[in-house]
Amino acid sequence: MNAVTIKDVALAAGVSSATASRVLSGHPATSAASREKVAAVAKELGFVPNAQARSLRSTKTDTIALLISDVRNPYFSDLAHAVEQQAHAAGMMTFIGNANEDTEQQDQFLAAMLSRRVDGLIVVPQGLDEDADRPSPMMQRIIASGTPLVFVDRTLPEQRIPSITASSTGALEEAIAQLKLLGHTSIAFLGGPDHASTARERHSAFDSAMAANGLSINPALHFAGDFRAASGAGGARWLLEHELQPTAVVIADAPMAIGALTVWREAGIRIGKQLSVISFDEVDAMLMHDPPISTISHDLTSMGRAAVTALQEVMAGKSPEPQEFISRFTARESLAPTQAATGA
Amino acid sequence: MNAVTIKDVALAAGVSSATASRVLSGHPATSAASREKVAAVAKELGFVPNAQARSLRSTKTDTIALLISDVRNPYFSDLAHAVEQQAHAAGMMTFIGNANEDTEQQDQFLAAMLSRRVDGLIVVPQGLDEDADRPSPMMQRIIASGTPLVFVDRTLPEQRIPSITASSTGALEEAIAQLKLLGHTSIAFLGGPDHASTARERHSAFDSAMAANGLSINPALHFAGDFRAASGAGGARWLLEHELQPTAVVIADAPMAIGALTVWREAGIRIGKQLSVISFDEVDAMLMHDPPISTISHDLTSMGRAAVTALQEVMAGKSPEPQEFISRFTARESLAPTQAATGA
DNA sequence: CGATTCCATGGAATCGATTACACAGTTTTC
DNA sequence: GAAAACTGTGTAATCGATTCCATGGAATCG
Incomplete structure (x- = not known):
C-alpha cells in the first residue's frame, strides 16, 4: 500500500517533519538546501500527501x-x-x-x-x-x-x-412577437415543476410576453410538467387532444421537448407546418431535429x-x-x- | 460555524466520546440507554461527523x-x-x-x-x-x-x-450485412483516436465485419478522428471530397456523428438517400435527426x-x-x- | 560592540474521529 | 462456588498532516 508519509520523507531528507511540511506546502521560511533535498526525496519516494490529515488540521480542502x-x-x-x-x-x-x-x-x-x-x-x-x-x-x-x-x-x-x-423575459417577448407575426394567437406552454424557480420564471415570463404582445393568456393552454422527458410526452399527448388546438407551443426545457417531439413524430405531426415549436435549452437534439427547433438558450x-x-x-x-x-x-x-x- | 464535535455530543449525553462514537457508528457493544441518549443529543445538536477525521483513523472513506x-x-x-x-x-x-x-x-x-x-x-x-x-x-x-x-x-x-x-463485432457484422444487402460496397469508417481502446476495437470490428461479409477493406476509406465533434465535421468534409465517393459510412461515436451530420446538412446531403449512415451511441440527437440514424449501442x-x-x-x-x-x-x-x- | 531583529528549524500540540486496551460488574460453565 | 466468558464503558493512543512556540545562530542597527 501507499504507506509513505511525510515522516518517511523527513527522515530520508534528514530534516524534521515540520520542515518537510513547510517545503512541500511552499512556506517561505525554508532554506534552499532543505527545499531541494525534501523535494527530491518526496518525488523519489512517490509521496502523496494525505488530504484528510491535511485538511483536518488546516480546515480547508481546496x-x-x-x-x-x-x-x-x-x-x-x-x-x-x-x-x-x-x-x-x-x-x-x-x-x-x-x-x-x-x-x-x-x-x-x-x-x-x-x-x-x-x-x-x-x-x-x-x-x-x-x-x-x-x-x-x-x-x-x-x-x-x-x-x-x-x-x-x-x-x-x-x-x-x-x-x-437567467432572465428569459426579453427572449420570450421576441419569440412571441415572432409567433404573432406568423399569425399565431393560440399558444400553449408546457411548463416545469413549481418547486423549481426557473419553471416559475419561465412561466411568468411567458405570460408577460403574451401580454406585452397583446395576446390573451389562457390558463387552459398551460400544462404543468416536471422538466423530464416523460412529462413532455404527456404534454404533447394532452395537446393533441386539446379542444382549442393551439397552433404553437413553447416548451420549458430540453428533456420535455425531446419527449414531446418524439410523440409528435409518432403521431405524424409536421413540426413547423402544423405546429410551431419553441423550446428552452439549445442542445444537440434540437439542432438535429427536422426541422431544427427554435430555442431560447442560456450561456x-x-x-x-x-x-x-x-x-x-x-x-x-x-x-x-x-x-x-x-x-x-x-x-x-x-x-x-x-x-x-x-x-x- | 459548525463547531459541534463528537466530544460535545458525548459531554451533553453524559458519556465518553468512545461510547458516543460506538453508538453513532452502530457498534453492537452499547447499552440501550446510551444508544437513545446519544442519538437524541446528536440529532438535537445537529452533529455532522467530520469525514476527514473519521477516515483518517479508519482508513476508509466509503x-x-x-x-x-x-x-x-x-x-x-x-x-x-x-x-x-x-x-x-x-x-x-x-x-x-x-x-x-x-x-x-x-x-x-x-x-x-x-x-x-x-x-x-x-x-x-x-x-x-x-x-x-x-x-x-x-x-x-x-x-x-x-x-x-x-x-x-x-x-x-x-x-x-x-x-x-463492450464488443461491437456482432453488431457491426449485422450492420455491414444490412448495408451489403442494400447494395453498398464502398463503406467509409470515421474512427476514434488510437489511444482509446474502444476506438481500436471498433475499427478492427469494422474491418472484420467487412471481411466477414466478403467486402474489401480499403484503408483509404478510414478517417482517424478523436471522438470529438470537430473531428467528425472534419471527417464529413474529407468524405465529401473523397475520390471514391463511398455510399455509406460508419461513425465511431456520437459527438463525431453530430459534427458530421451538421456538415452534411449544410452541404445539402440527404442522409439515407445519398448517404447511408450508422453511428455508435444511441443518444437523443440520433433519434431526433431526420431521418433517424441507425445506431450501434451499448447498455x-x-x-x-x-x-x-x-x-x-x-x-x-x-x-x-x-x-x-x-x-x-x-x-x-x-x-x-x-x-x-x-x-x- | 551589545542589543535587536530575522531565519530556519525541531519539538510537540493539534485537528476530530476510531479503536486497542484495561477494568469493573454480570452472567455462564463445569 | 470458583473460573471463565461476556458486557458496557472510559482512558488514551492513533491516523498524518499543519502550525504554535521556543531556540540558536546569523544579520542588522544605533
Whole structure:
C-alpha cells in the first residue's frame, strides 16, 4: 500500500517533519538546501500527501461541490463542465453531485459534502414540494453552518443567498412577437415543476410576453410538467387532444421537448407546418431535429464561471450581488405561418 | 460555524466520546440507554461527523471515484448516472471526474483521488499518445498503490486490471450485412483516436465485419478522428471530397456523428438517400435527426452496474474476470438502397 | 560592540474521529 | 462456588498532516 508519509520523507531528507511540511506546502521560511533535498526525496519516494490529515488540521480542502439536478441533462452537464474548468483554474477540485430532481437525493449529497467540509457549495436548489420557496432541512443546515453557498440557475427567493440566474423575459417577448407575426394567437406552454424557480420564471415570463404582445393568456393552454422527458410526452399527448388546438407551443426545457417531439413524430405531426415549436435549452437534439427547433438558450459557460467567481467572493467574506444573465432567442425552421395566414 | 464535535455530543449525553462514537457508528457493544441518549443529543445538536477525521483513523472513506473522458458526452453521463445509482445503493459516494479526453487532466484527477484515499476507482482509461497501451505515470502509481481499480468501457490491454467492456463485432457484422444487402460496397469508417481502446476495437470490428461479409477493406476509406465533434465535421468534409465517393459510412461515436451530420446538412446531403449512415451511441440527437440514424449501442446502465459490482469484488480481495457486453445494432431510416440498386 | 531583529528549524500540540486496551460488574460453565 | 466468558464503558493512543512556540545562530542597527 501507499504507506509513505511525510515522516518517511523527513527522515530520508534528514530534516524534521515540520520542515518537510513547510517545503512541500511552499512556506517561505525554508532554506534552499532543505527545499531541494525534501523535494527530491518526496518525488523519489512517490509521496502523496494525505488530504484528510491535511485538511483536518488546516480546515480547508481546496474543494467545492456542485449540485445539479440531473447529470444526464446536457444543459446541466454544460454547466458542470464550466464550473469545473473555472474551479480548476483557481486551484480547486469540484465534486459533482446529482439530485435527480429529487429533494431526498439532494439532501444526501449535501450531507456528504458538509461532512467532508468542502470549502464552498454551488447549488441548483430544489424547493420542497409542499412549499417551493422553503429550503429543505439539509439546506437550512448548510446555511446555518456558514458554509459559503451560491445558487445557480435556480434560487430560493426568501433566502439571502447570492445567485446566478437567467432572465428569459426579453427572449420570450421576441419569440412571441415572432409567433404573432406568423399569425399565431393560440399558444400553449408546457411548463416545469413549481418547486423549481426557473419553471416559475419561465412561466411568468411567458405570460408577460403574451401580454406585452397583446395576446390573451389562457390558463387552459398551460400544462404543468416536471422538466423530464416523460412529462413532455404527456404534454404533447394532452395537446393533441386539446379542444382549442393551439397552433404553437413553447416548451420549458430540453428533456420535455425531446419527449414531446418524439410523440409528435409518432403521431405524424409536421413540426413547423402544423405546429410551431419553441423550446428552452439549445442542445444537440434540437439542432438535429427536422426541422431544427427554435430555442431560447442560456450561456451556461458564463453562468458557470460567474458562479465560481461569486463563490470565491463569498469565501473571501464578501456578499456579491445576485447576477442575472439574459437569455437569447434563436428562430429556426420550427416556426412557420399558421394555415390561416398561409391561406390568406 | 459548525463547531459541534463528537466530544460535545458525548459531554451533553453524559458519556465518553468512545461510547458516543460506538453508538453513532452502530457498534453492537452499547447499552440501550446510551444508544437513545446519544442519538437524541446528536440529532438535537445537529452533529455532522467530520469525514476527514473519521477516515483518517479508519482508513476508509466509503467513497469511490469515477473518471470519465467527457462529461458532456451523453454516453458517459449515462454511465456516470448508472455507476452513481449503484454505488449509492451500496452505501458509497461517487466522485465524478472529467478527463476531457486529456491525459494530463486525467492524471490530476487521479492524483486528487489518491490523495483523498478513495476506497476504489472506476476509470475509463486513456493511454499515452506515444504509446497507447502504456498507462500514464499517475495510473502506474495508482496501480502500484494497490488502490482497487476497475476499467470500464476502455482498457489498457497490458495491465491485469479487471475491466467491463463492450464488443461491437456482432453488431457491426449485422450492420455491414444490412448495408451489403442494400447494395453498398464502398463503406467509409470515421474512427476514434488510437489511444482509446474502444476506438481500436471498433475499427478492427469494422474491418472484420467487412471481411466477414466478403467486402474489401480499403484503408483509404478510414478517417482517424478523436471522438470529438470537430473531428467528425472534419471527417464529413474529407468524405465529401473523397475520390471514391463511398455510399455509406460508419461513425465511431456520437459527438463525431453530430459534427458530421451538421456538415452534411449544410452541404445539402440527404442522409439515407445519398448517404447511408450508422453511428455508435444511441443518444437523443440520433433519434431526433431526420431521418433517424441507425445506431450501434451499448447498455451503459448494465455496464455501470457491472463496474461497481466488479469494484466491490476487488475491494473484497477477489479478482473478477473481465466482462464483455454485446453491443446492439438498430436499423433506422438512415439506411437506404444505393442509387445503383434503386435504379436496377 | 551589545542589543535587536530575522531565519530556519525541531519539538510537540493539534485537528476530530476510531479503536486497542484495561477494568469493573454480570452472567455462564463445569 | 470458583473460573471463565461476556458486557458496557472510559482512558488514551492513533491516523498524518499543519502550525504554535521556543531556540540558536546569523544579520542588522544605533
